[in-house]
Amino acid sequence: QKEVEQDPGPLSVPEGAIVSLNCTYSNSAFQYFMWYRQYSRKGPELLMYTYSSGNKEDGRFTAQVDKSSKYISLFIRDSQPSDSATYLCAMSSYSSASKIIFGSGTRLSIRP
Amino acid sequence: DGGITQSPKYLFRKEGQNVTLSCEQNLNHDAMYWYRQDPGQGLRLIYYSQIVNDFQKGDIAEGYSVSREKKESFPLTVTSAQKNPTAFYLCASSSGGMASNEQYFGPGTRLTVT
Numbered sequence: 001q002k003e004v005e006q007d008p009g010p011l012s013v014p015e016g017a018i019v020s021l022n023c024t025y026s027n028s029a030f031q032y033f034m035w036y037r038q039y040s041r042k043g044p045e046l047l048m049y050t051y052s053s054g055n056k057e058d059g060r061f062t063a064q065v066d067k068s069s070k071y072i073s074l075f076i077r078d079s080q081p082s083d084s085a086t087y088l089c090a091m092s093s094y095s096s097a098s099k100i101i102f103g104s105g106t107r108l109s110i111r112p
Numbered sequence: 113d114g115g116i117t118q119s120p121k122y123l124f125r126k127e128g129q130n131v132t133l134s135c136e137q138n139l140n141h142d143a144m145y146w147y148r149q150d151p152g153q154g155l156r157l158i159y160y161s162q163i164v165n166d167f168q169k170g171d172i173a174e175g176y177s178v179s180r181e182k183k184e185s186f187p188l189t190v191t192s193a194q195k196n197p198t199a200f201y202l203c204a205s206s207s208g209g210m211a212s213n214e215q216y217f218g219p220g221t222r223l224t225v226t
Contacts, residue, residue, distance in 0.1 A: 008152060032213040043116075043202055043217035044155075088154065090213075098143065098162065098212040099170075102154035 003027050006089055006103030014111050019076040023089035023103045026070065030091040030101075033065050035074045038086045038105065047087075048074065079110045115139065116218035118203050123223045125197075133188045133221045135203035142208035144186035145215060148172065149200040161186055162208055190223065197225045 006023045013019055021035075031052055036044035048063040050056045056063045062075040072091075076083055089103040116137045125131045137144065143162045147155040157170030161180040175194025180186055186205075190197045200222050204215040 004154070006154075034213065036217075041220070041222070043118075043204075043219045046214060046216060049214060090155075092213045098145075098160055098206075099157065100155075100213055100215065102156075104152060104154045 001026060003101050004089065004091060004103045007106055008104055010107040010109055012109045012111060013079060015079060015081060017079050017110075019079050019083070019108060019110075021074040021076075021087050021089075021106050021108070023072050023091075024070055025072070025091060025101075027091075027093065027101075028067075028070065029093040029095070031094045032092045033063070033072050034090040034100070035061075035063055036088040036090060036102075038088060040085075044088055081110045081112050084108060084110045116203060116205055116216060118201075118218040118221050120221060121219065123221055125223070125225050127225055128192045129225075130189055130191050131197075131223065131225075133190065133201055133203075133223070135186045135188065135218060136184055137186075137203075137205045137218075138184060139205055139216065140183075141205035141216075142183070143206045143212055144180065145204040145206075146170075146176070146178065146186070146188045147202045147204065149202060149220075155202060158188065162212070190225075197223060199223060 035048040038044040053067045060077045064073040086105040088105045092100045145160040146158040159178040161167035177189045203218045206215045
């Protein structure tokens with residue numbers, strides 16, 4: 001079993017829809033949770049960063065962490081065609097902050 | 113303009129040749145990392161360095177080597193011992209310490225070995 005599981009998609013939604021992207025994990029030591037956005041043939045870009053449980057909002061993006069269920073989510077409101085990309089979840093523990101474990105990524109397409 | 117640069121963007125090599133990928137950052141970050149990305153897989157850590165003249169193996173270090181002689185630079189050599197070198201290689205940097213999980217990535221180098 002992988003430490004971090006992420007549905008690869010592809011996920012296709014119409015412009016303006018709310019998008020929900022999710023990851024599950026098995027290591028209860030994970031404390032730091034990140035979401036990266038990666039456009040085709042580019043490097044990943046850090047989108048959201050949260051520590052421990054709870055929600056964090058930044059513009060149209062909301063990151064949610066449920067440590068009891070070992071489940072994290074990224075919500076995108078009012079989705080735009082420019083949001084079309086691969087979204088990678090990532091996480092690390094307090095004792096090994098340098099060693100980030102990445103999900104395999106979900107490919108998202110927003111239809112105009 | 114602060115950031116991480118990787119060169120070249122595309123690299124082609126014949127099997128059996130060593131090749132060195134460049135990574136430079138002007139963010140004044142202490143820590144630097146090399147990852148490999150294959151289709152349908154997450155990023156896998158090859159090597160990382162938290163300080164100049166020191167580096168540690170990641171999860172898939174076999175067939176790779178690195179050096180960290182300057183804070184700004186962390187070149188990766190893909191040796192002929194790497195059995196499956198064709199991949200997208202990503203360099204990242206972070207402030208280090210407890211901020212190590214806020215990593216910022218370069219644009220990547222796509223290596224093709226035939």
